[in-house]
Amino acid sequence: MVLLELKDMCCYFGGLKAVEKFNTKIKKGELVGLIGPNGAGKTTVFNVITGIYPPTSGEIFFQEENIGGLPSHKITQKGIVRTFQNIRIFPTLTVLENIIIAYHFRTHYSILSGILRDDNYHQEEEEMSKKAMELLHLFDLHTYYMNPA
Structure with missing residues (x-):
């Protein structure tokens, strides 16, 4: 079963094509890596999947539901979340x-x-x-x- 699928996903910032026609299918239980040089668009792909940026075009399916363009809190409720490299925890809490x-x-x-x-x-x-x-x-x-x- 395909868990996550991106079809021709694009993300542009003005004239900059950060991600151009990205396609992938990730099956349940599969371990996948996204590698590439700095500036290749890896982080942008994750930001689009998690709703931080809307896709300029293309489709994103999670469990066969199109989630492309949903706000990040709706995507989080469906079970897709991310963390950032510079995690900011609450130092006064346990x-x-x-x-x-x-x-x-x-x-x-x-x-x-x-x-x-x-x-x-x-x-x-x-x-x-x-x-x-x-x-x-x-x-x-x-x-x-x-x-x-």
């Missing part, structure tokens, strides 16, 4: 709290629940904490969970 923050885009409780800190809020926060600890265990970082990040 390692665990920094990971929990990444889960907040998937919360379902209302703003009112968050303000009142009702049962819905506490249930989702507890679930996020459990998932964050599972990640820390997976990467053998669980002993640092209370350390400042």
Whole structure:
């Protein structure tokens, strides 16, 4: 099954053709690298896939749904996210709290629940904490969970 497909994807900045007719198909479970010299458009490809830049033309399919041109928060909700080379963590928070923050885009409780800190809020926060600890265990970082990040 094709998980991600780009068809003739282009991204232009004025007269600069940063990416021209890029095509690829990535299957579920496949490990793929995108290599090339500086200025070849590698970062631009990722920025277009994740919705940071809209494609000038072409199509981007994720799980057979056209996501080209969707805002980045909608693409994140579908499960495509990225990180940057210069990660800016919250230094006053713990390692665990920094990971929990990444889960907040998937919360379902209302703003009112968050303000009142009702049962819905506490249930989702507890679930996020459990998932964050599972990640820390997976990467053998669980002993640092209370350390400042």
